Amino acid sequence: MIRFKSIVMRYGGFEALKGVSLEVPEGQLVTLLGPSGCGKTTLLRTVNRLIEPTEGTVFIGDRDVRGLDEVELRRGIGYVIQSIGLFPHMSVLENVVVVPRLLGWKKEKRETRAREMLALVGLEPPTFAGRYPRELSGGQAQRVGLARALAADPPVLLMDEPFGAVDPPTRERLQDEFQKLQSELRKTVLFVTHDLDEAVKISDRICLMSLGQVEQYDTPEALLRSPRTSFVQGFLGPSRTLLRLSRIPLSRLLEPPDGHHPSATIQHSVSAREAFSSLLANGLRSLGVTDDVGLLIGVVRLETLLAAASEEEP
Amino acid sequence: MSWREKSPHPLLVPLVGWGLVLVLFAQQSFWQGLLSTLFPSARSPIFERETLLNLALQHLAITAGAGALVILVGLPLAIFVTRPAGAAFRPLAENIVAVGQTFPPVAVLVLALPFFGFGSAGAVMALFLYGLLPVVRNSLEAFASLPSDVLDAARGMGYSRPQLLWRVELPLALPVILAGIRTSLVLILATATVAPLVGGGGLGVPIIAGLAVSNLAFVVQGAFGVALLALLLDWTLGRLELTLTPWRNGR
Numbered sequence: 406m407i408r409f410k411s412i413v414m415r416y417g418g419f420e421a422l423k424g425v426s427l428e429v430p431e432g433q434l435v436t437l438l439g440p441s442g443c444g445k446t447t448l449l450r451t452v453n454r455l456i457e458p459t460e461g462t463v464f465i466g467d468r469d470v471r472g473l474d475e476v477e478l479r480r481g482i483g484y485v486i487q488s489i490g491l492f493p494h495m496s497v498l499e500n501v502v503v504v505p506r507l508l509g510w511k512k513e514k515r516e517t518r519a520r521e522m523l524a525l526v527g528l529e530p531p532t533f534a535g536r537y538p539r540e541l542s543g544g545q546a547q548r549v550g551l552a553r554a555l556a557a558d559p560p561v562l563l564m565d566e567p568f569g570a571v572d573p574p575t576r577e578r579l580q581d582e583f584q585k586l587q588s589e590l591r592k593t594v595l596f597v598t599h600d601l602d603e604a605v606k607i608s609d610r611i612c613l614m615s616l617g618q619v620e621q622y623d624t625p626e627a628l629l630r631s632p633r634t635s636f637v638q639g640f641l642g643p644s645r646t647l648l649r650l651s652r653i654p655l656s657r658l659l660e661p662p663d664g665h666h667p668s669a670t671i672q673h674s675v676s677a678r679e680a681f682s683s684l685l686a687n688g689l690r691s692l693g694v695t696d697d698v699g700l701l702i703g704v705v706r707l708e709t710l711l712a713a714a715s716e717e718e719p
Numbered sequence: 720m721s722w723r724e725k726s727p728h729p730l731l732v733p734l735v736g737w738g739l740v741l742v743l744f745a746q747q748s749f750w751q752g753l754l755s756t757l758f759p760s761a762r763s764p765i766f767e768r769e770t771l772l773n774l775a776l777q778h779l780a781i782t783a784g785a786g787a788l789v790i791l792v793g794l795p796l797a798i799f800v801t802r803p804a805g806a807a808f809r810p811l812a813e814n815i816v817a818v819g820q821t822f823p824p825v826a827v828l829v830l831a832l833p834f835f836g837f838g839s840a841g842a843v844m845a846l847f848l849y850g851l852l853p854v855v856r857n858s859l860e861a862f863a864s865l866p867s868d869v870l871d872a873a874r875g876m877g878y879s880r881p882q883l884l885w886r887v888e889l890p891l892a893l894p895v896i897l898a899g900i901r902t903s904l905v906l907i908l909a910t911a912t913v914a915p916l917v918g919g920g921g922l923g924v925p926i927i928a929g930l931a932v933s934n935l936a937f938v939v940q941g942a943f944g945v946a947l948l949a950l951l952l953d954w955t956l957g958r959l960e961l962t963l964t965p966w967r968n969g970r
């Protein structure tokens with residue numbers, strides 16, 4: 406658990422954070438969302454003490470981070486940044502085991518761990534272990550950055566726009582894979598983004614910030630359903646109804662097959678939003694839904710999707 | 720570690736090169752023959768007080784002495800003034816080092832004479848002052864231009880300050896530092912030709928003697944030796960850069 410208590414950060418006369426209080430529950434993924442310059446990065450960096458706030462206290466568990474040795478503290482926290490910051494003079498393998506090495510792990514244990522981590526983030530160890538960062542694509546480098554942050558199995562992860570620098574298809578794939586990983590690993594994650602879609606997609610809770618303050622802290626569903634201030638309403642914009650669909654798994658809206666042969670099908674594992682896009686794109690009123698091996702398991706109808714999007718919380 | 724698969728070792732070739740050049744310098748009678756063919760009118764075509772090999776070795780010894788001092792003083796100096804504790808001394812260090820190079824080496828040699836007396840020590844000191852600038856300037860530049868995202872990531876991972884210096888900053892600064900060392904050593908080697916003015920040895924001895932007695936053969940002998948050594952040194956240090964920073968070259 407990470408807890409911020411009345412964090413104020415002043416640069417000269419400018420207040421970058423104006424008294425932020427927030428709790429990130431154990432095992433949850435919380436995004437700090439908001440326009441550029443609203444203080445997300447500043448808040449994130451108070452956790453591993455790369456920034457010391459002017460006022461206020463950050464707790465990890467029940468311990469004030471100022472009471473911990475800063476080097477020890479940082480080795481216990483995974484850290485991923487947008488520009489990745491891989492060490493150009495180290496091979497991929499050496500990059501991944503930086504923290505285990507700082508922690509004094511034995512060489513065999515480190516290398517075993519590095520191979521596990523590379524496989525975990527979808528990079529075949531034999532191909533990638535010996536490469537240098539300059540020999541990687543943007544998406545591959547970002548995977549290495551994630552493997553590096555996870556290598557020492559820290560309970561807490563700080564991620565500052567980790568998928569911000571890659572092209573949109575790669576970004577979506579990385580988000581999907583990260584989401585899957587997180588559902589297994591259950592780290593306590595503080596995740597900075599300015600991308601509403603991304604936040605809605607991956608968060609357990611979203612902290613929407615503006616000008617150094619928290620505007621609303623809620624689950625994505627609640628945030629989208631009932632924006633509390635006009636800033637939030639404006640930030641979410643007209644697509645919030647559509648965004649609500651991206652939180653609904655398609656399997657929840659499934660109806661049994663109606664006997665007709667569907668003119669288009671979609672995988673059951675996608676979100677209701679993707680089914681909706683597919684209906685619009687194909688100009689249809691219903692879609693067949695298939696399982697992992699392509700067998701028809703049901704249909705989803707446009708009316709069901711529309712109802713789900715506008716439905717009040719039960 | 721990444722040269723593991725390549726064979727032979729990339730520094731083997733320069734090593735063989737040095738061996739060959741020294742063997743070449745040792746062929747005193749060959750040089751005598753060559754120079755007397757080229758300068759048939761010269762009274763004595765080859766410098767006889769000292770063999771060519773010995774002159775070359777003296778020259779290398781002076782260069783090595785000054786070069787070692789430059790590295791041992793220049794690099795720590797640059798590291799010190801780029802740490803928070805030493806930042807206040809940075810302008811001072813930069814100025815002293817720059818002044819060291821603006822003085823003509825001959826003037827530095829003569830000014831150093833009262834302190835070090837006649838002999839190679841004075842020459843080494845003067846060349847050290849003269850050669851300090853490229854190493855210090857490049858090292859300062861190298862530490863100032865390290866990628867800030869990499870340093871941020873390193874601090875966030877939990878490197879302590881000394882670990883950050885040894886495992887991240889120095890390796891990343893190394894290419895630019897090595898380029899400075901290369902410039903500096905070649906400069907020192909070429910400038911060491913003036914060492915005989917304060918009683919030092921080296922390949923400058925036949926040049927200066929040749930100028931004094933208008934014997935062109937002596938001058939050619941020294942100048943050719945210096946040029947050959949300078950080229951070889953430059954090439955060797957270039958190879959060394961490649962070997963020490965394998966991460967900069969694609970496979």
Ligand SMILES: Nc1ncnc2c1ncn2[C@@H]1O[C@H](COP(=O)(O)OP(=O)(O)O)[C@@H](O)[C@H]1O
Pocket residue numbers: 416419421439440441442443444445446447448
């Ligand atoms: N070192 C600094 N000195 C002065 N102002 C800063 C400094 N770091 C950040 N700021 C300011 O604080 C505000 C918040 O910055 P940041 O946390 O990086 O925003 P975000 O990550 O939300 O884009 C910005 O207005 C930025 O200009």
Ligand SMILES: [Mg+2]
Pocket residue numbers: 445446447597
């Ligand atoms: Mg930011």
